Amino acid sequence: MCGIIGYIGNRKAQDVVLKGLGRLEYRGYDSAGIAVVEGGKINLVKRQGKLRILINELETSPLGGSLGVGHTRWATHGVPSDTNAHPHLDCSGKIAVVHNGIVENYLALRQSLTKEGHKFLSETDTETIAHLIEKFYKGDLEEAVIKALKLIKGSYAIAVIHKDEPETLIGARCDSPLIIGVGSNENFLASDVPAVLDYTKNVIYLENHEVVKLTKDSVRVKDLSGRVTHKKISTVKWDVSQAEKAGYPHFMLKEIYEQGDVVKGILDERLVKDKVVFDELKIKESDLKKIKKIAIVACGTAYHAGLTGKYMLEEYARIPCWVDTSSEFRYRNPMVDSQTLAIIVSQSGETADSLAALREAKKRGAKTLGICNVVGSSIAREADGVIYTHAGPEIAVASTKAYTAQLAIFYLLTLYLARITKATPVSKLNVLTRELTKMPIVMNELITQYRSDYNILAAYAEEFKRYYFEKHNKSYFLYLGRNINYPNALEGALKLKEISYISAEGYPAGEMKHGPIALIDENPWVVCIAVKCKTYDKMLSNIQEIKARGGIVIGVVTEGDKEIQHYNINYLIEIPRCEELFSPLLVVIPLQLLAYYVAKEFGYDIDQPRNLAKSVTVE
Ligand code: F6R
Numbered sequence: 001m002c003g004i005i006g007y008i009g010n011r012k013a014q015d016v017v018l019k020g021l022g023r024l025e026y027r028g029y030d031s032a033g034i035a036v037v038e039g040g041k042i043n044l045v046k047r048q049g050k051l052r053i054l055i056n057e058l059e060t061s062p063l064g065g066s067l068g069v070g071h072t073r074w075a076t077h078g079v080p081s082d083t084n085a086h087p088h089l090d091c092s093g094k095i096a097v098v099h100n101g102i103v104e105n106y107l108a109l110r111q112s113l114t115k116e117g118h119k120f121l122s123e124t125d126t127e128t129i130a131h132l133i134e135k136f137y138k139g140d141l142e143e144a145v146i147k148a149l150k151l152i153k154g155s156y157a158i159a160v161i162h163k164d165e166p167e168t169l170i171g172a173r174c175d176s177p178l179i180i181g182v183g184s185n186e187n188f189l190a191s192d193v194p195a196v197l198d199y200t201k202n203v204i205y206l207e208n209h210e211v212v213k214l215t216k217d218s219v220r221v222k223d224l225s226g227r228v229t230h231k232k233i234s235t236v237k238w239d240v241s242q243a244e245k246a247g248y249p250h251f252m253l254k255e256i257y258e259q260g261d262v263v264k265g266i267l268d269e270r271l272v273k274d275k276v277v278f279d280e281l282k283i284k285e286s287d288l289k290k291i292k293k294i295a296i297v298a299c300g301t302a303y304h305a306g307l308t309g310k311y312m313l314e315e316y317a318r319i320p321c322w323v324d325t326s327s328e329f330r331y332r333n334p335m336v337d338s339q340t341l342a343i344i345v346s347q348s349g350e351t352a353d354s355l356a357a358l359r360e361a362k363k364r365g366a367k368t369l370g371i372c373n374v375v376g377s378s379i380a381r382e383a384d385g386v387i388y389t390h391a392g393p394e395i396a397v398a399s400t401k402a403y404t405a406q407l408a409i410f411y412l413l414t415l416y417l418a419r420i421t422k423a424t425p426v427s428k429l430n431v432l433t434r435e436l437t438k439m440p441i442v443m444n445e446l447i448t449q450y451r452s453d454y455n456i457l458a459a460y461a462e463e464f465k466r467y468y469f470e471k472h473n474k475s476y477f478l479y480l481g482r483n484i485n486y487p488n489a490l491e492g493a494l495k496l497k498e499i500s501y502i503s504a505e506g507y508p509a510g511e512m513k514h515g516p517i518a519l520i521d522e523n524p525w526v527v528c529i530a531v532k533c534k535t536y537d538k539m540l541s542n543i544q545e546i547k548a549r550g551g552i553v554i555g556v557v558t559e560g561d562k563e564i565q566h567y568n569i570n571y572l573i574e575i576p577r578c579e580e581l582f583s584p585l586l587v588v589i590p591l592q593l594l595a596y597y598v599a600k601e602f603g604y605d606i607d608q609p610r611n612l613a614k615s616v617t618v619e
Contacts, residue, residue, distance in 0.1 A: 001617045002100035003027035003072045005195050006159035008169040009186025009216045013068030018055055020195035021072045023243055025051050026395050026614040028074025031085035035096035037166045038065030042096050046085035067166055069159040071098035074613040078123030088127040090134030091119050094163045099126040100191055101155035101176040102618050142213045145170050146224055159189045172211040176617045177350050180204040180212055182233055187214040193236050194243040194393050201236045205376040242392040250606045252396035256592050259404045260444035262391045266408045267437055274433050276416040283367050283385040288420055291341045294321040297329045297357040298345035301399040305406035306345050307487035308584050312414040318423035326353035330360050338365040347394055347402035348615040349377020358382055371409050373402050396607045397614045398499050400592050404585055411436055435579045442576050446589055457590055460571050461597035474523050477504035481529040482539055488584050492591035499599040499609045509542040520549040529587055532558040533580040543567050556587055
């Protein structure tokens, strides 16, 4: 939700800010803006719409200066417009602020500032921050920012500049992410690491209620009481090329194709002589032995990974498990205690509801474990233990490789905990471990088929579009799965709706007779996950029932399945034969690609779907 960047150094601030915003655009893209200190004043350009619009404008009239801040917005307070776009200025136009977060008490602040004579131009909560800093400014920007922040309730990551302090860039955070990029004779502020990767791999993760004063050759962090804190500089492992499309038309396609390698990387790192190693897991084995139940908490795609995790953990580690969406968990009275392991799954590690759920679980005495992709993110830092997925930066808003990476971690965690609980014989666990290590090769073989000139999923997508218009836009999708592939039905539906805006619902196939079968006529396309598994026959019955009512079926089936040929399935998608436990890693790939190609057929912006932002750092 919104991306911010700040730069101080010797380069042209505009170049750094625009490049950084390009890498942060996944966080929000309804407007973008930049402010620089140039020629003793603040110069500001901000535009509604995608970053490209701002870039085009600055190409014809560029800004100078080597101190600047920038913002890419996902609107919360006030519609997307030039006026509501950031940066926001104070009345005098001397101070510029960019902000990610929500000032919850902005109305009260705005009213009292208005009474004091401040003139507001926008409808945003952020503008109150600029006016508050103006109110407190007596020649020291850092001091004024600290005074202003003490009055603010809510979440913020901010970057602030003042025209009279051309050697100073101020940043601060509370519940929204902010990192410092430490360069040589230059320093950076950004919402996320990829924004600074072109210039430095040295970063400092700012904590809540910390304020940083940057000059081009110094970094000083204080807390809100003014005490200086000493921060560790971390070196990021990500490479800048990972944050680029590398010739692919979309990040989403690149990330789908990376999945075999991502899972391989995870297994190579974690499996040492067939034993699972979790170096960063700071929870002792003796504590894990005391665990009586597991609560998995997450949002969206990560929630679906959690649902799959429950199937494996209960089956092989035999620990009772339940899965909650973070927004529900945090507001009910969850049965969490010191014998509970709360696993928070989050690609970004910054999702507001998941972070709040983690805190809630901690408060109730649970041991907490984060499964995160972004190193140093809030959930990773606040959980008792963390397992990183190390999937590299995921840029497309629709999550793909983070999902399979999370599944891979759940497989490993299951093997790890099953050894501790002794619920499954070691010989069986050894067999499963060996099967798991084969999966990256099988995933890559499947991906290679889709990379070929003729892509069956692209053909099905084209066919669907034709049908959709024939049916006067009445067609839509249902996804049915059972057992460990039921969460994949939810995930397939989520992928389709978020990037193609076509209605799609995921269901456990066994629930069809309890309602959804009423939907079946010639309109919906029903994706049935019917791979060889213990519920295969049940799924065949579901398919028959759908066909009997005129439904159109896309079957996701096991390669070489002869029986399925008798079912008159309209469109077949084959996946290689594998152990049922690991089939979710394969099944999801064509589902992701189907969503991708449908969105492509309809001509939508695949990497930046409407209304969404990748990192949901507000509630
Ligand atoms: C879907 C998607 C979202 C995220 C969800 C959680 O494609 O990307 O549903 O999965 O917002 O985000 P994280 O994993 O960052 O907590």
